[in-house]
Amino acid sequence: MSEITPEEHTQDTRPAKHSGERYFGWTSHPKAGLYTFIFVGVLAAGLALADFFVHRHEYIHLAEFKMFYALFGFAAFGGVVLSGWPLRKLLGRPENYYEPEEETDNG
Template identity: 35%
Template sequence: MTDATPKTPKTPKKKAETVKPDADDGIHPLARPFLWLDSKWARRAPFWIFLTAALGLLAWEFFHPRHAYSKWEEIFGFYEIEGFFGFCLAVLAGWPLRKLLWRSEDYYDREGSDD
């Protein structure tokens, strides 16, 4: 038996259309080219880049002869350790600096002089 209904040709499926944001979505037009920075891979990339660079420099230190000026520089990985603790110090110094430099939210809105 044959089917009496004519077959329709198959049409290719359309790709999912991207939704374009409205002009009133609260995003500044000059910020739109940088929205990719909020993606998951863009937030994780700096960690992997710096980790790879640190391990590469540590490996380079193993093969490259050093000319140390002090006894501390003779320790394997001294520059990496020094850089890590220097970075930690810079980050942790932000806490007391914030308490020292902090101003109330209405600091610039207050009337009168603060002398």
Template identity: 50%
Template sequence: MTEAKSRPDKKPAGKKPAAKKPAGKSPETGIHPVSRYFLFLDDPKVRTLISFGVIAVAVILLVADFFVSRHAYDYVAFSEANGFYAIYGFIGFAFVVLMGWPLRALLGRSEDYYGEPDDDA
């Protein structure tokens, strides 16, 4: 019997140590190491809690708008209305998001723009 077979704690001679894995997705899980810190966001309860938190902050700020007096030089009279900046911000945000559809149609390329993939490469 050889020494390597009789002592299991010894590594057999001739085998090289495994090379370090490159940074990026691990092949076992397919998850990037940095993204492991954010996996709690995948839970539906957490997403619901975050959504309600954002809505609560928006409502609190909208209510606070009734009690805060603004001292701005406004060029339009209706900007003094309560909740004007919240509504204006929401409309601006919705406009920017919804303009993505026509912008993609205008600037987007077809799926076969670069041609068929080569299996030789």
């Protein structure tokens, strides 16, 4: 079976209202981003607050600080994403970066 998608696979012939919109249509709502932000923000605040009421058993001393996991998760994720900007400048190349010269050699 070829990896190139056959023409008949590329287009859905069903009506414009797609079945997936029943489950995920809300994600295309103009305010979806804001609502998600509020929902996750409230959830995060609740989890952070819970840290003050739940006694934790830690084997790593650093982790004993209140909200350690919350701050670490936010900082680690943010750091990784922000590192993408300089890394792409440093390591990003055009799509045909390797191929032309290797092709020349083979051809």
